Amino acid sequence: FDAYDMSLFKMKSDDYYLNGNNYLSEAKALRKHADSLGIVCNQSHAPFPSSAGDKEKDKATFKKIVRAMEIAAVLGAKSIVVHPKQHLRYAEHPDELFNMNMEFYNRLIPYAEKFGIKIATENMWQRNNGAKSVTDSTCSRAWEFCKYIDTVNSKWLVGCLDIGHTSLVGADTAEFIRTMGNERLQALHVHDTDFISDLHTLPFTQKIDYIAVCKALKEINYKGDITFE
Numbered sequence: 721f722d723a724y725d726m727s728l729f730k731m732k733s734d735d736y737y738l739n740g741n742n743y744l745s746e747a748k749a750l751r752k753h754a755d756s757l758g759i760v761c762n763q764s765h766a767p768f769p770s771s772a773g774d775k776e777k778d779k780a781t782f783k784k785i786v787r788a789m790e791i792a793a794v795l796g797a798k799s800i801v802v803h804p805k806q807h808l809r810y811a812e813h814p815d816e817l818f819n820m821n822m823e824f825y826n827r828l829i830p831y832a833e834k835f836g837i838k839i840a841t842e843n844m845w846q847r848n849n850g851a852k853s854v855t856d857s858t859c860s861r862a863w864e865f866c867k868y869i870d871t872v873n874s875k876w877l878v879g880c881l882d883i884g885h886t887s888l889v890g891a892d893t894a895e896f897i898r899t900m901g902n903e904r905l906q907a908l909h910v911h912d913t914d915f916i917s918d919l920h921t922l923p924f925t926q927k928i929d930y931i932a933v934c935k936a937l938k939e940i941n942y943k944g945d946i947t948f949e
Contacts, residue, residue, distance in 0.1 A: 723762035724754070725947050726795055728788040731767040732781075738791060739784070747794040754795070762945045763840070763880075763907055764792035764800040770824065771805035786831050793835035799907050801840045801880045802828065804858040804868070810846055817858050818868070825872050832876035840880035840907045841868055843896075845888050845918075854888045854916075861891060862899035869904050880907035882949070884920065887913045887928050894929070894936035902940045909949040920949060 730736040738746060754761065766788040771778050785802060792800040804821045825839065832839050843865055844857040859865040869879055879900055886893040897905060912926035913919045923930045 721759070723760045723945065725949070726761050726764040726792055726797060728764060728791065729767055731784045731788055738787075743787065743791060744794065747791045751795050761792070761795040761797045763947055764788065764795065764797040766800055766802045768803040769807065770803045771807045773807040782827070785828070789828070789831055789837055789839070790835050793837040797837060799838040799840045799878060799880070801842050801907065801909070804841055804844060806844050806846065806857045810857040811855065821858065821868065822871055825868075825877055829872070829874050829876050838875075838906065839877050841877060842880045842882055842909070843885050845885050856889050860885070860889045862896045866900060866904060878906040879904045880909060881905055882909040883928060883933060884909065884911045884913045884918060887915050888918060894932040897933070897936040897940060897942070900940075902942055905940065905942060906944045908944060908947055910946055911949050922948070
């Protein structure tokens with residue numbers, strides 16, 4: 721490994737050390753230590769979920785996401801994955817979620833510019849509780865993922881394709897990659913699944929066709945990193 725993905729999920733907990741007043745000095749100390757080991761932070765992951773549908777809770781979450789962006793920038797990350805909002809049932813509210821997310825990401829763009837770090841939105845999935853199965857959510861399909869990025873239309877918003885997530889909703893991952901192209905697709909979450917559960921195992925240990933995935937990445941001249949999640 722020559723880089724690390726700084727996962728900031730624990731920022732959801734108020735007692736997490738990077739939620740304290742000394743978060744910048746803590747981040748700088750971590751950067752100094754990583755630099756001394758010769759390992760860089762290539763990307764990061766903001767706390768999630770990005771929304772709960774509660775005004776006060778969502779306001780607090782937004783602040784934590786902004787802080788996560790600042791911390792990731794200090795660490796040297798090129799991009800930080802920020803989940804789209806998906807607290808509503810996608811099947812009944814695709815347009816409402818789209819509009820909600822356009823407002824959400826546009827609010828984050830000035831912070832991306834300020835800190836010098838790209839925001840990477842991600843393809844999601846939801847649990848169909850009635851059938852105990854996985855179903856589509858925001859950006860599950862390539863056309864909508866492209867629509868999200870193209871509508872915001874900023875160099876500060878790019879796509880992180882979660883290869884495991886595409887398999888869970890039955891999407892063709894290789895074709896998904898070709899549709900996005902190398903300008904939109906600038907980050908990856910790489911792991912394997914059995915097409916049923918979000919297993920997060922190593923590639924070639926489950927059922928995803930990683931030969932086809934790699935061929936598609938080569939076809940679009942993918943320039944981002946291969947980040948295991």
